Amino acid sequence: MGILVLLLGFPTISAHADIAGTKVQPTLTISADPTSVDPDHPTAEISGQVTVPDGSGGTVGVPGLAVDLSANAGWGSITDAVTDQTGHYTATFVPAGEDTDDVNVWANTAETSDYAAAYSGTLLVHLAKAETRISLSPDRTTAVEGTKIGLSGTVERESATGWQPAAGVSVSLYGTAAGCWPPSQTVAADTAGHFQALLPLPCTGTFTARAHGTLYQPSQATTGTIAIQQAVHFKSGASIDVYGNVTVGGSVNVDYPSGSFAGKPLAIQYSADAGKWTTIKKITFNDNGYTTRFWYGRSGYWRAVFAGDTQYAPATSAASKAWRWNTRLESVKFAPKKVRKNHYITASGKLTRAVSKTKRTGYAGQKIEIAFRFKGKKTWYHLAWGKTDKYGRFSKKVKAHGSGYYQVIFRGGADTFADWTDGKAYVRTSALGAYTAITPDRPTPPAPITGRL
Structure with missing residues (x-):
């Protein structure tokens, strides 16, 4: 068993x-x-x-x-x-x-x-991949470079009962533009098939949305052309010379150049305190730069303003300070009033300068020039240089070569305007117009000196 x-x-x-x-x-x-x-x-x-x-x-x-x-x-x-x-x-x-x-x-x-x-x-x-369809709309058709464009749309898929939201489908968004490289982004459609994103478009072009997924046939939609105004970057500067002539100049550039700025209008603006601005002159670009020179006779701030066009966005340069202080020749005398030919007379007076808008002082250590013009002649001659003392005072003997007119000239300092007497012998200096601490007393340069005695 x-x-x-x-x-x-x-x-x-x-x-x-x-x-x-x-x-x-x-x-x-x-x-x-x-x-x-x-x-x-x-x-x-x-x-x-x-x-x-x-x-x-x-x-x-x-x-x-x-x-x-x-x-x-x-x-x-x-x-x-x-x-x-x-x-x-x-x-x-x-x-x-x-x-x-x-x-x-x-x-x-x-x-x-x-x-x-x-x-x-x-x-x-x-x-068994379902057919899809997608729509895409931008929130604007024009924008300034750097502005994010709102993109939105809907993805649907085909089913036995018709088209319905394609929830969860991936949507890849990317830009197409000549001369720049737009970023891209991938989002997922929500339960209603909707999607949205914010993307910048660096230069004029289009956006495309592509719906895709493991169980979906891809589909795509493209926006119309979105015009992008290029951002303008200024380099600007300003200066004012001893006679009140202002020079404003600079250059512009863009991230994605597509042409010259030549001929485009530009406004040159002035402000006494970088607050309220006034257009003083209108000029045009020379290629991608600009420069202009004109007499304004006042210290202050300058800037360039480009109003923009379809190609380039409005832009304003940084304010540039162009500043000098007023100087004044005071109590100028030529003595004696009568002297034999080739004897000496003394030119004396005081040079002062503004150090603020409310205060002035003697201008020490500055060179002043004595000039002479024969009576009935137009030519001015250099006679001598003088120098101010610590109080701004000066006194200089010069030879009297004949009957004529004498003038004292100060040709400006590192941060000051020039000043000069009116060229009438024995007549005290007189300012033209109301004095302010930041304007020259004379509106135009003195006559050029072309000879030497």
């Missing part, structure tokens, strides 16, 4: 490993439900069974065996599984990527102490 039991038990042992020690070859099956995934059924259940012969012409499931599930690299993911008590396993396949319509899935089991390795063969899962 005991021998019979051994004989009856022999098939059970053979179901797992033969007596000679040869490992049993399992059978590994695989299937998918559904075999085609789409936006309404975005995943597939992968299932199968591992079986071995049961020794009596049938099969039996192998429990607790690890099943390694794989898919084409980059085209999907699938979890590994372990067989249950009946040898069955299940896993979930999630498609990925956008470059294929079909994905191969397969299963493997590794060799163990009882069983040889097994391979299921490949199973094809089809990706």
Whole structure:
């Protein structure tokens, strides 16, 4: 009876490993439900069974065996599984990527102490991609460089019941423009299929939105041309000379040049305190630069203003300070009033300067020039240089070459205007117009000195 039991038990042992020690070859099956995934059924259940012969012409499931599930690299993911008590396993396949319509899935089991390795063969899962359509609208058709353009639209997909929102679909937004490189951005459509983004467009061009996804046929929409006014960058400066002549000049540049500024209008503006501005002169650009010189006779601040056009945005240069202080020749005398020819007379007086808008002082250590013109002649001659003392006073003897007119000239300092007497002998200096601390007393330069005695 005991021998019979051994004989009856022999098939059970053979179901797992033969007596000679040869490992049993399992059978590994695989299937998918559904075999085609789409936006309404975005995943597939992968299932199968591992079986071995049961020794009596049938099969039996192998429990607790690890099943390694794989898919084409980059085209999907699938979890590994372990067989249950009946040898069955299940896993979930999630498609990925956008470059294929079909994905191969397969299963493997590794060799163990009882069983040889097994391979299921490949199973094809089809990706039924839905058609899509997309709309795109910008929030403006013109903008200044650097302004972010609001982009919005809707993505829909085709279904058995018609078009419906394509929730979660990726939307890639990018700009196209000649001569510049717009940034790009990818967003996802919300549950209603809507999407929005803010992107700058550096120069005139368009935006395109492209809807795409693993289970969607791509579609795209492009805006009309969006005109971008290029941002203008100024370099500007101003100066004022000792006679009140103002020079304003500079240059402009843009990030994405598309032409010259030559001939475009430019306003030159003045402000006494960099507060209220007044246009003093209108000029035009010379290529990508500008310069102008004119008499204004007042210290202050200057700037250039470009009103803008369809190509370039309005721009204003930084304010440039052009500043000098008033000087004045005071109490000027030539004595004596009568003298023999080639004898000497003395030119004396005082040079003062403003140090603020309300205070002035003697101008020390400054050179003053004595000039002479013969009566009835137009030519002025240099006679001598003098120098002011610490109080601004000066006294200089010069030879009297004949009857004529004398003049004292101060030709300005590093931060001061020039001044000179009116060229009438023995007549005290007189200022022209109301005095202010930041204007020269004389509106035009003295006559040029062309000779020397």
